[in-house]
Amino acid sequence: MGAIIASVASTKYDQHPESSSRELFGEAAAEAFEGTPLFPGDVDAVYVGNFMGDLIEDQGHMGPLLADHVGAREAASVRIESACASGGATIRQAVSAIESGAADVVLAGGVELMSVADIEHVTDALANAADDVYENEQGLTFPGIYALMARRYMHEFDATNGDLAAVSVKNHNNAVENPLAQFQEELTTEEVLESKPIATPLVLYDACPVSDGASAVVMVSDEFAAENDLDTSASVLGTGQSSDAVALQDRASITRTPAAERAARAAYRDADVTPDEVDVVEVHDCFTIAEVLAIEALGFYERGEGTRGAVEGETAVDGTLPVNTSGGLLGKGHPVGATGIGQVVELTKQLEGRHPNQVDDAEIALAHNVGGSGASTTVTVLGGA
């Protein structure tokens, strides 16, 4: 039994401090259902990606809470959490539910509300994705973790701040065209390089913002789609997921992301696709260095050559391997639990030929979603309907 995407939708990623998780999730889900003849009551299972609802809104148990709010009160509903990879892991559980026969119609959604809290509280909440004993209690924050990775990468491969800045410029400029993106202003390399240092060598525009938002995917089994003669949007060709030590100190190298390498190999095998067949990619660019490491781990670039992507324009919308045409986390925003779902929303639009930064002849798409500094990674390969 294969998993088919019937419809997708997303709120604008932005700061919505007047909102709540249930409102944002409800908005995305309602719009997703508008795109199909299905109703929320048809849903067998609701999978909710969310990272910090407990910490920000005093609200756990988001599975039934949000299922009920969108009209799927009786569905088997559950929250999936794997830090910033919660969305990707949610997609993978939804696919398993369909492939196992446990569900025919699934709502896989993600939501995060962050901007209602003050920035120190959000920073603390995000730190729950790191190893509390071996990282947080030693004073290491996420900008610091990624700064260590960036500095080592620059040392090993003679990369420069300008190489990293090129990733931010590309993704911010892609975001300008995407009405769902948080940032809507063009950036220049100079503006990136002159922005405030946050953890040397990283500067402000090397990092993604604090965002609120929700994304939703209505997924069905291929059998259900056929029996109901359903217009569909895309198909899930394969998925992969792997893990690594949470604490950076426990990794053999901090300029490689082996969980992503393993997840990608598994997803390519599952999809029976090779990296050179992929037409359009969304990767987890929480920091500029993360996009560079991602496109290497996914098999698109040799180690140490990932910076070429943005610098040479190869990963631009009209390049040989368009990466983060949505704007990515850097430009579109990063409402944690929604991000991995939002990647699938964006790529589905590419496969349907209706993306604001449309890639010509997009037939195979890949999403890469990371938790922490690489401890959990999911890869999803999508094809046309």
Add this chain to the structure above:
Amino acid sequence: MGAIIASVASTKYDQHPESSSRELFGEAAAEAFEGTPLFPGDVDAVYVGNFMGDLIEDQGHMGPLLADHVGAREAASVRIESACASGGATIRQAVSAIESGAADVVLAGGVELMSVADIEHVTDALANAADDVYENEQGLTFPGIYALMARRYMHEFDATNGDLAAVSVKNHNNAVENPLAQFQEELTTEEVLESKPIATPLVLYDACPVSDGASAVVMVSDEFAAENDLDTSASVLGTGQSSDAVALQDRASITRTPAAERAARAAYRDADVTPDEVDVVEVHDCFTIAEVLAIEALGFYERGEGTRGAVEGETAVDGTLPVNTSGGLLGKGHPVGATGIGQVVELTKQLEGRHPNQVDDAEIALAHNVGGSGASTTVTVLGGA
């Protein structure tokens, strides 16, 4: 592809304030692997049930953290949260992973550390399972929620405090024989009735305690078990899961748990089993009234007749339908994320004929795990190896 239980283990449920989630989880997982020729490195996926790690230990992202700690660093790992049904939902995701072909060997574990925090903080954390807007902010706590359900049940069906006390007496007395149980002292009806009121009509011994602990199940596909000529412990015959409104005010009746009715129907259908074929049951008795509602929802008793189970001795270890031979949440304890996994551990021992409160000829077993006041419920039906 069917899911087979290769091995199970559990820490003692108790207060372990000197411990951490990773230590408790590690202890349970290590003991589970001792029971099989498999190694942690053989595991394809690790599912972790946990409810309040973020709030108590400042630690999210428990999937890869605990997978790595037990020696399964590269497995696809994820945390599953559905409040107090997190463990049952974890079992169900693990089964889906196997049945979909995504994994051949899975570690499904659950853990909760609660006693390190002061009781007000634990109460706040538990409240995240309720609807923050419509319940918590109105001053309704879980003892209050279950007290409303109990009072209404007593009104509708002429039940008494003594009827509820009989559940507590049975489960505490079962716990005495279970070395993994938190409470090891016999209780009398008088001791229950004379215990401190916590939310009238409920008294202290109507409620489960604050507990720390972890439980682990090593699960494999039937194909993997056959190919590797593995000695196995039990088989998963079927699962079911359903949801309901989180807030009590949104339910048509507060003396019925329809999510449990639906989850049970789905599990019986999946397992091709009828209620009268079930030999031994673990239900989610977070409060005495919850056990009464559970055995009605599961189809063992008509509405309003569930009190007969404990009062007449029918649900005793030597009764016609032994319920909570482990001691249940009331006697064994309730380390939230572990509880649903621990139920499967206990029932597997029953099916293997090695339970401290062994039921004669136990061939079919059922676990019922609830989140909140009934908003999420999972039912798992097990058979012999």
